[in-house]
Amino acid sequence: MSEHMLPLTEIRERKAQAVRPNPEEAPRPDLREELYELEARGELIVQRVPEPYVEVTTKYGRTKKVPIDRLWHHKSCGQCGHIPGYTTSILWLNRQFGIDYLDPTDQTSCTGWNYYASATSNAVAQILVMCRNFAAAYETGYYPLIHCGTSYGHYKELREQLVHHKELRDQVRRVLDKLGKPLVVPEEIVHYSEWVHVMRHRIAERQVVDMREVTACVHPACHYYKIVAEDAIYDPDIYGGQRTATVTALLQALGIRVADYSTWFDCCGFGFRHILVQRDFTRSFAVLRKIEVMKDEANPDMTVTHDTGCVTTLDKSQFAAKAHQRRVGVPVLADSQVAALAMGAHPFRVLQLHWHSTDWRPLLEKLGIDWQRYWAEFEEDLAAIERGEKPGLTWEDAEEPVISR
Amino acid sequence: MSVMTWSPTKGGERYREVPEERKRALFEEVKSDPRYPDFLYGCYECGICVSACPSARFYDFSPRVIAQALAREDVDRFYEILMEDIWNCAQCFSCVRCPRGNNPGGLVTLMREVAVRHGLEQAQQALQGYSRVIYKIMLKGNQVSPDMLQPDFFPDWGPWVREFSRNMAVWRKAIPVDTLRNITDAAWRTDDKTLRELYTIWFETGNMEVIREVDEGLYELLVEIMEEELEAAS
Numbered sequence: 001m002s003e004h005m006l007p008l009t010e011i012r013e014r015k016a017q018a019v020r021p022n023p024e025e026a027p028r029p030d031l032r033e034e035l036y037e038l039e040a041r042g043e044l045i046v047q048r049v050p051e052p053y054v055e056v057t058t059k060y061g062r063t064k065k066v067p068i069d070r071l072w073h074h075k076s077c078g079q080c081g082h083i084p085g086y087t088t089s090i091l092w093l094n095r096q097f098g099i100d101y102l103d104p105t106d107q108t109s110c111t112g113w114n115y116y117a118s119a120t121s122n123a124v125a126q127i128l129v130m131c132r133n134f135a136a137a138y139e140t141g142y143y144p145l146i147h148c149g150t151s152y153g154h155y156k157e158l159r160e161q162l163v164h165h166k167e168l169r170d171q172v173r174r175v176l177d178k179l180g181k182p183l184v185v186p187e188e189i190v191h192y193s194e195w196v197h198v199m200r201h202r203i204a205e206r207q208v209v210d211m212r213e214v215t216a217c218v219h220p221a222c223h224y225y226k227i228v229a230e231d232a233i234y235d236p237d238i239y240g241g242q243r244t245a246t247v248t249a250l251l252q253a254l255g256i257r258v259a260d261y262s263t264w265f266d267c268c269g270f271g272f273r274h275i276l277v278q279r280d281f282t283r284s285f286a287v288l289r290k291i292e293v294m295k296d297e298a299n300p301d302m303t304v305t306h307d308t309g310c311v312t313t314l315d316k317s318q319f320a321a322k323a324h325q326r327r328v329g330v331p332v333l334a335d336s337q338v339a340a341l342a343m344g345a346h347p348f349r350v351l352q353l354h355w356h357s358t359d360w361r362p363l364l365e366k367l368g369i370d371w372q373r374y375w376a377e378f379e380e381d382l383a384a385i386e387r388g389e390k391p392g393l394t395w396e397d398a399e400e401p402v403i404s405r
Numbered sequence: 406m407s408v409m410t411w412s413p414t415k416g417g418e419r420y421r422e423v424p425e426e427r428k429r430a431l432f433e434e435v436k437s438d439p440r441y442p443d444f445l446y447g448c449y450e451c452g453i454c455v456s457a458c459p460s461a462r463f464y465d466f467s468p469r470v471i472a473q474a475l476a477r478e479d480v481d482r483f484y485e486i487l488m489e490d491i492w493n494c495a496q497c498f499s500c501v502r503c504p505r506g507n508n509p510g511g512l513v514t515l516m517r518e519v520a521v522r523h524g525l526e527q528a529q530q531a532l533q534g535y536s537r538v539i540y541k542i543m544l545k546g547n548q549v550s551p552d553m554l555q556p557d558f559f560p561d562w563g564p565w566v567r568e569f570s571r572n573m574a575v576w577r578k579a580i581p582v583d584t585l586r587n588i589t590d591a592a593w594r595t596d597d598k599t600l601r602e603l604y605t606i607w608f609e610t611g612n613m614e615v616i617r618e619v620d621e622g623l624y625e626l627l628v629e630i631m632e633e634e635l636e637a638a639s
Contacts, residue, residue: 077547079592080592103583105593105595109546111548113548119520121615123440136599227501281493281495319563349579382575395581
C-alpha cells in the first residue's frame with residue numbers, strides 16, 4: 001500500500017464522525033453579504049427575517065434564520081391544485097400554534113415547474129415573477145414562506161443570478177418600475193419544511209398519535225438541497241451532518257423509526273416535463289429506483305417527503321406498477337401532513353387523504369386511527385355541501401384536533 | 406449503454422447537412438447567456454454527474470458529455486445534443502454535485518431556451534401535448550389546476566382519477582383554506598390585478614414571443630385574452 005493511501009478502516013472511521021463544517025472554510029461566499037452590499041448601494045431592499053426566529057445550521061456551517069411568525073404563505077400550484085391536504089396541513093399547523101399569517105391572493109406560482117419542463121421563458125421573466133411575489137409580501141409586512149421545493153430552489157438560484165448580474169438587475173428594475181413595485185429580496189429564502197423543522201419539538205409536545213411502531217423512509221427533495229446547496233439545513237446529529245436534516249429530524253422527534261435505503265440521493269423521477277407528457281420515464285424511475293428499493297431494503301409503512309413533485313410522483317406512479325406485479329404499495333405523505341396527523345388533525349378535512357392514490361388505510365390502521373369513522377364524518381360534510389346546506393368546509397369545521405390519545 | 410465515452414470525432418455524424426455556421430451561431434447564443442460562465446468551469450471527466458443522473462439510467466444521455474462538448478466548443482457534438490438529448494434531462498440538478506462546480510442541468514436549460522426560441526422541430530415534438538399547461542401557466546399563473554386532472558390525460562394514475570373527476574366540484578368545496586375552496590380552474594384564487602402584473606411581465610420580457618415559436622395559435626389566443634384584460638383595466 002502506498003504511504004499516501006488511507007486504510008479502509010480509517011476511511012470508515014472518518015465517515016462515521018459527524019461533519020461540523022467551519023463556515024470560514026466555506027467553498028462559496030455568503031450571498032447575504034453581497035445582498036447587504038447591494039442594499040447599501042441603494043440597488044435593492046433586503047427584507048429582514050422578523051423576530052421571533054430560530055437559528056439553524058446550514059450545509060457549510062453558516063447560520064440561517066427561520067422565522068416563526070408573521071408568515072406570508074407562498075403557496076405551491078401543484079400542492080394546492082392536486083394535493084390540497086399538503087397546504088391545508090401547513091396552514092392548520094400555523095393555526096394550532098397561533099401564528100400570525102397571511103394566505104395571499106396577490107401571489108402567482110413561481111412558474112418554475114413550467115420553466116424546468118419547457119424552457120418557454122427566460123431568466124429576466126423568471127426573476128421578475130419572483131420579485132413581483134417578494135414585493136407583494138414585503139408590502140404586507142409579512143415574511144415569505146415558500147411551500148414548494150422547486151419554488152424554493154428556483155428562487156435561491158434566481159436570487160443568486162440577480163445578485164451576480166447587473167444587466168439582469170437593470171432589466172428587472174425597469175419592469176418593476178413599470179409595475180410600481182420595489183426591488184425587494186428576502187435575506188433568507190425559507191422553505192415551509194424548515195419552519196416545520198424548527199417547530200418539531202413543539203409539535204412533538206402536542207403529539208396525540210403514538211407513531212413509534214411506524215417505519216418511514218425519507219425522500220429528500222432535490223430542489224430543496226441540491227440547488228444552491230448551502231442554504232439547506234444540516235445537523236451533525238442527523239445522518240452525521242452528511243445529509244439534510246429536514247424531514248428526518250421531524251420524524252425522529254415524533255418517535256417514528258426512520259429507515260435508510262441506498263437510493264436516497266436519487267430524484268423521484270418527476271422530471272417536470274416527464275410527469276406531464278412522458279410518464280413512462282417517471283413511473284419507471286419512481287418505482288424501480290425509489291419505491292421498490294425502499295420496499296426491499298426497509299419495508300416502510302410510509303414515505304415522507306417535502307416537495308410537491310415528489311409527493312405527486314411517488315404516490316401516483318404506484319398504480320400502474322401494481323398492475324405489473326411490482327413491489328409497491330407505500331403510502332406517500334408530506335412532512336406537514338405527518339405533523340398534523342401526529343397532533344390529531346382530521347385525516348380528510350385537514351390531511352385530505354382522499355386526494356392520494358396509493359392506499360393509506362393500512363398506515364392509519366397501524367397508527368390505531370379509525371379512518372372509517374372519520375371518512376363517514378367527511379362523507380356527511382360532502383352530502384351537506386351537495387344538499388346546499390353549507391357552501392363548503394371552513395376552518396371552523398377543521399380546526400379542532402379530532403384524534404385523542 | 407448510457408454512459409458514452411467522449412469522442413471528438415463522433416459529433417456531427419447525423420447532421421452533416423447542417424451548415425457549420427448554423428451550429429456555431431446556436432452555440433454562441435447559448436454561450437452568450439449571462440448565466441453560462443456560472444454553469445461551466447471545465448470538466449475532469451470524473452463521471453460523478455453521470456452516476457447521480459436519473460436520465461442517464463433510462464436514456465442514452467450523459468451530463469458529462471454535455472459539459473465536455475460545451476467546454477471544448479465542439480459545435481457538431483453540441484448540435485447533436487441540442488437536437489437529441491436535452492429534452493431527456495429531468496432537471497433535478499443531481500449533477501450539480503460536480504467537484505468542479507459545473508451545472509450540466511443548467512446548461513441544458515440554456516440549450517432548451519435556445520431550441521424553443523428558434524422553434525426547432527425537436528422542441529416542438531418534446532412539447533407536444535403540453536400546450537394546455539402553457540395556457541394555464543401564462544393565463545392563471547399556475548402550472549396545474551384541479552380541472553386538469555382528467556382520466557383521459559392520466560389513465561395510468563388509476564381509478565382514483567375517475568373518482569376525483571366525478572367528485573371534483575364537491576371535493577374542492579370541502580377544503581377549509583379560503584383561497585382554495587371552490588376553485589377548480591386554478592390552484593388558488595388570484596387577484597385580477599396580480600394576473601395583470603403577470604401579463605405585463607410576459608409582454609415586457611419577450612416571453613410571449615417565445616410562446617409564439619412553440620404554438621402560434623395558442624400565442625394568438627393568449628395575447629387576445631391578456632390584451633383585453635390589460636386594456637379593460639387601463
